[in-house]
Amino acid sequence: MILEKISDPQKYISHHLNHLQIDLRHFKIVQPGSLSSCYWTLNIDSIVFSLILGGFFLSVFYIVGKTITTGVPNKLQTAIELIFNFVDLNVKNMYQGKNSLIAPLSLTVFIWVFLMNLMDLVPIDFFPFISEKVFKLPAIRIVPSADINITLSMSLSVFVLILFYTIKMKGYVGFLKELTLQPFNHPVFSIFNFILEFVSLLSKPISLGLRLFGNMYAGEMIFILIAGLLPWWSQFFLNVPWAIFHILIISLQAFIFMVLTIVYLSMASQSHKD
Numbered sequence: 001m002i003l004e005k006i007s008d009p010q011k012y013i014s015h016h017l018n019h020l021q022i023d024l025r026h027f028k029i030v031q032p033g034s035l036s037s038c039y040w041t042l043n044i045d046s047i048v049f050s051l052i053l054g055g056f057f058l059s060v061f062y063i064v065g066k067t068i069t070t071g072v073p074n075k076l077q078t079a080i081e082l083i084f085n086f087v088d089l090n091v092k093n094m095y096q097g098k099n100s101l102i103a104p105l106s107l108t109v110f111i112w113v114f115l116m117n118l119m120d121l122v123p124i125d126f127f128p129f130i131s132e133k134v135f136k137l138p139a140i141r142i143v144p145s146a147d148i149n150i151t152l153s154m155s156l157s158v159f160v161l162i163l164f165y166t167i168k169m170k171g172y173v174g175f176l177k178e179l180t181l182q183p184f185n186h187p188v189f190s191i192f193n194f195i196l197e198f199v200s201l202l203s204k205p206i207s208l209g210l211r212l213f214g215n216m217y218a219g220e221m222i223f224i225l226i227a228g229l230l231p232w233w234s235q236f237f238l239n240v241p242w243a244i245f246h247i248l249i250i251s252l253q254a255f256i257f258m259v260l261t262i263v264y265l266s267m268a269s270q271s272h273k274d
Contacts, residue, residue: 117250
């Protein structure tokens with residue numbers, strides 16, 4: 001399949017957009033192009049790579065934490081300390097209040113999303129070639145953040161925390177008041193207020209997940225188009241500039257996801273004022 005890009009670019013591009021899926025009804029790998037219901041399938045490649053990257057992140061930070069020194073730090077410790085200070089500064093500037101969960105959550109979100117985005121810089125045919133020739137797998141995609149299921153799952157987790165802290169800080173009555181008495185503080189407009197505020201509340205996780213997915217999917221698609229439509233000797237002149245520019249995109253998207261998480265949780269943690 002990988003070698004077919006020269007003779008059939010459309011098939012090559014389509015192949016690279018297929019996930020490695022498992023049908024939960026029969027516990028078997030779904031062949032690309034089959035009509036298996038999406039409700040009974042898992043994108044196993046996105047899940048596996050997400051767990052591997054998360055495990056890698058936790059392992060590295062755990063090892064550095066256990067071997068940390070107060071003397072002259074090595075390069076890895078210096079890099080991690082810079083990341084810690086960067087995240088801590090953003091949390092202090094944007095989160096109004098005290099919560100021991102926010103800083104670790106923000107650090108996890110930033111590093112995990114960054115690592116998932118970073119997979120977009122791996123040569124587009126590297127893992128598909130290995131999976132097809134060695135493991136005989138029909139398809140594989142290695143950028144978890146280019147899978148809408150992963151990005152919406154992360155944003156829904158943040159949404160659950162938003163609801164939890166909103167109710168914790170303002171109570172059920174305060175939460176209902178926010179939904180029914182804003183922006184027009186009059187009982188006559190309660191239904192109208194509820195519709196506006198409910199849509200605004202739901203838009204937070206949806207926009208959070210779709211923003212990350214859209215940017216990473218577009219970036220992955222450009223790499224696939226370059227590899228599938230251009231001859232091999234000319235790909236270098238587009239791949240390298242786009243990869244350099246894409247480093248900014250993957251860093252910026254991780255930062256935006258972290259910042260919005262902090263801002264949303266800060267808004268949810270503000271005490272209700274009558």
